[in-house]
Amino acid sequence: MRLTSGFLSHVFARGDSAHLPVLYSILEDLAQLAILADEESAKDGHIVEHLQRAMQHFQSAFASCMGDRNPDRLRSKKAGALHVVNVQMRVFFRADQTALIAKLFETVDHRLRHDSSNMAATAADIVTYRYWYARDCLLNDRYVDARYWLEFVLEELPVKGAQGDEAQMRMRRNVEWVLRSLIPLRIAAGTLPTNDLLASSPRLEALYAPVVASLIKTDLQTFDAHLANPDVERHLTNVCLLDLVRSIRWLVVRRVVKKAWLVAGAGTRLRLDHCQMALSVSQGSEVGGVETEAAVSTLIAMGLMTGYVSTHHQLVVLAKANTFPKVQDQLYTTFELWDVWNKTLRT
Known part of the structure; x- marks a missing residue:
């Protein structure tokens, strides 16, 4: 860490954008060493603090980049500010430092809103930052925001023109990383991948x-x-x-119940034992009556079915029109309810 401190104080503080690649390399090595040191400290039962101390150098590097007053945009260190943040994000996600992630996004988003013209970030750094922001949205069950930013990243990623095997491999890997998160979000919104x-x-x-x-x-x-x-x-x-x-399992349950409804004549009344039989066959094991009623009630609460359950008559009373609304039409409501459902499961 003394090497990093010395570089920031005596070299980078007086330098320009030509020193940015060296800064990136030093910070990445520092982060990796800090993570390894914390892992070893944890094994020995010692206090784990190396990564937090390393992050102080990241903050100094970010402040040094943002505070550069060089009027020449080509030589200004401000272009490196967002890249430093992206390195931090990669480290935080690897080390599962969720509290630090939230604080960093709050700081950077404030800068982007009020000082975006002066950050002089490259398009690649902006896209990378939005990818990490989408990952944070997923971490906090903000699925609508996550889908929006992942689609933004996918549109902005270069998919052609990479020269050399290594560049093409990196390009395919980046696209795969985005699709890995975007595919389940699109499935949840009713769009299946080809x-x-x-x-x-x-x-x-x-x-x-x-x-x-x-x-x-x-x-x-x-x-x-x-x-x-x-x-x-x-x-x-x-x-x-x-x-x-x-x-997404609820979408499978919805399809099972809808199939039972179609087999029963697609009317406004559906017996719960028909749903129970369909769910049991699909699941490959017996599904109880109470479990069946709870599943159907959940589909109705999510907006994936329209109607209500009559426990006394053991029937599902369904609407004549729009009995099974399109999943896309229920996107925001469904995601919000899934947020509640997921948080309930974790408590």
Whole structure:
């Protein structure tokens, strides 16, 4: 850390944009060493504080970039401010420092709103920052915002023109990272990915092909078995997507109940035991009457069905029109209810 402090005080403070690549390299190495040091300290039962101390140097670097008064925009260090933040974000997400993430976004968003013209950030740094912002939205169950910014990032990412194998690999990896989070958000909004899109990446196919198949085939058993896979669960947890993908199960339940309704004649009355039988077949195990009533009531509360449950008559009384509203029409309501549902599961 003395090397970083010395560089910031004696070299970078007097330098210009030519020193930015050196700054980035030093900060990334500092962060990696701090994480390793904290891991070793935790094993020995010592206080874990190296990463927090390292972040003080990140803050100094950010302040030094933002405080540059060089009138030459090509030589100004302000262009490096957002890049420093992006390095911090990558470190925070890797180290699971959620409290630090929230504080940093609050600081930078204030700067972007009031001083965006002076930050002189590159387009690549702005897109990267919005990617991390979308990841934070996912972390806090703000799914509508997450989808908006991930679609922004996907539109801005270069998908052609990369020269060399390494550049093309990096380009494909970046697109895959965005799609990894965007695909379940689009599924939750009622848009299924194409087979060609999933086949373009073995990792995406392994994660989401069973989810799509479960929806198409109204197969709860396949869906549950997929999420019970420890590798799938661990991967989705690491990228803050497990709660969202679990919530997609309600769309499978909706399709199962809708199929039972169609088989029963698509009227305004649907017996609960018909729903119970359909859910039991789809799940591959017996579903109880109370569980069935709770599932149907939840679909109605989410806006995925229109009607009410008559417990006394063991019937679902359905609306004549728009009995099963389009998922897209219920996007905001459904996401808000999923936020509540996910937080309830975690308490």
